[in-house]
Amino acid sequence: MDDTSSSHCSADPQFPSPFFTVLPAEIRNLIYAEFWKLYSARQHVVKRQIREEADAEGDPGSFTEQWLHVPCLVDPSAEDIRWSKYMDSSPSSEDRRIWVNRLRSEWCLHWACEEQIQLQDRTGPAESVSDREVSGAPKSPPAHGRTGILDLLLTCKRIYLECLPSLYSSTTFILTDTRTAGEFLACYGTDAERFPLRSLELCIRLPNLLTEIYYPPAVPGLDDEGPPAIFAGRARPTVSVRNNPWQRLCDALVALPAPLHDLRIWLDSSDLRPWHKRVSETRFFARLSDVRGLDKTRFVLSLPELPERRGPDSHALQEHYLEDDKLDDVPFTVERGPRPNNWRVHLRNIVSFSAAAALSLQPNAIGPVYPVPPPEA
Numbered sequence: 001m002d003d004t005s006s007s008h009c010s011a012d013p014q015f016p017s018p019f020f021t022v023l024p025a026e027i028r029n030l031i032y033a034e035f036w037k038l039y040s041a042r043q044h045v046v047k048r049q050i051r052e053e054a055d056a057e058g059d060p061g062s063f064t065e066q067w068l069h070v071p072c073l074v075d076p077s078a079e080d081i082r083w084s085k086y087m088d089s090s091p092s093s094e095d096r097r098i099w100v101n102r103l104r105s106e107w108c109l110h111w112a113c114e115e116q117i118q119l120q121d122r123t124g125p126a127e128s129v130s131d132r133e134v135s136g137a138p139k140s141p142p143a144h145g146r147t148g149i150l151d152l153l154l155t156c157k158r159i160y161l162e163c164l165p166s167l168y169s170s171t172t173f174i175l176t177d178t179r180t181a182g183e184f185l186a187c188y189g190t191d192a193e194r195f196p197l198r199s200l201e202l203c204i205r206l207p208n209l210l211t212e213i214y215y216p217p218a219v220p221g222l223d224d225e226g227p228p229a230i231f232a233g234r235a236r237p238t239v240s241v242r243n244n245p246w247q248r249l250c251d252a253l254v255a256l257p258a259p260l261h262d263l264r265i266w267l268d269s270s271d272l273r274p275w276h277k278r279v280s281e282t283r284f285f286a287r288l289s290d291v292r293g294l295d296k297t298r299f300v301l302s303l304p305e306l307p308e309r310r311g312p313d314s315h316a317l318q319e320h321y322l323e324d325d326k327l328d329d330v331p332f333t334v335e336r337g338p339r340p341n342n343w344r345v346h347l348r349n350i351v352s353f354s355a356a357a358a359l360s361l362q363p364n365a366i367g368p369v370y371p372v373p374p375p376e377a
């Protein structure tokens with residue numbers, strides 16, 4: 001994912017190579033497309049801070065940011081098993097701890113991919129984890145080498161330049177946090193010739209900071225563009241409906257120079273309170289109505305399911321849900337599904353912690369009873 005302008009100037013035309021002189025460009029592009037399929041047509045994009053090496057005087061180097069791509073291990077049509085696994089685990093067990101972490105993973109459905117990267121970070125690239133099983137994770141795709149798609153990109157500059165558009169148009173890029181997704185589109189979403197993005201998947205566990213910004217004002221129309229009172233002040237004085245990472249991501253999707261073929265957005269919230277009580281969907285997703293050029297069936301918004309209405313007050317946000325006639329004029333399809341119950345996870349953790357603390361205070365659980373009774377004569 002480097003800038004290609006300098007490579008254009010210095011690339012060797014590779015005239016002695018029959019690959020370029022015998023095969024027409026159409027055939028070469030078919031070969032590239034098949035090559036991408038060998039690894040994974042679905043790639044995570046992550047941004048890492050890399051510390052540069054210490055200088056001669058021993059001072060630690062500064063950090064630089066680096067884009068990484070990692071093959072996705074998850075079948076996009078697979079069911080989210082985290083909640084049922086969590087419920088099946090015993091309180092205070094190691095299994096319970098693992099599944100709590102997975103429920104809270106910012107990678108959401110892609111928790112196995114996150115664990116794969118963490119494992120790779122610990123073991124290093126020499127022990128790539130393509131074939132190793134992460135506990136509870138779906139089976140990994142077959143490994144065909146250590147560097148994956150870089151094998152082809154690093155062959156020579158001419159191949160790099162020629163196959164890059166094929167890579168971007170054949171790959172589904174998956175992003176799991178709002179800020180990185182916005183930055184990715186700002187870097188690679190503005191040049192449709194060099195980086196012809198076709199398929200994008202966002203799988204994001206929204207912090208309540210973001211969703212609260214869009215909570216309806218107490219008096220409709222009043223102070224509609226400003227942040228709620230809890231975010232005003234010194235901490236985040238500039239965060240508002242018009243200026244926040246989610247809005248910038250939506251703006252970038254609207255501004256894409258060429259329409260995507262597929263756009264899937266799966267969302268959950270880290271808020272302990274239920275989605276339907278805090279998220280104004282009509283306000284939060286308003287900007288997405290300006291995304292144009294996609295077939296409505298290929299632009300899918302996957303949201304938490306809404307509970308059944310029980311009386312006029314069961315859904316406090318009333319007209320703010322994307323349902324019924326609110327879906328008539330939007331360019332996307334809304335799918336709904338179950339999400340982990342953050343409040344129950346939180347409560348159970350407190351109970352488990354209290355139980356463990358109580359157990360540790362039982363007289364026979366730790367050491368002698370105080371005051372120590374005098375020895376019998």
Ligand SMILES: [Zn+2]
Binds near residue numbers: 044071072073074110
């Ligand atoms: Zn994944």
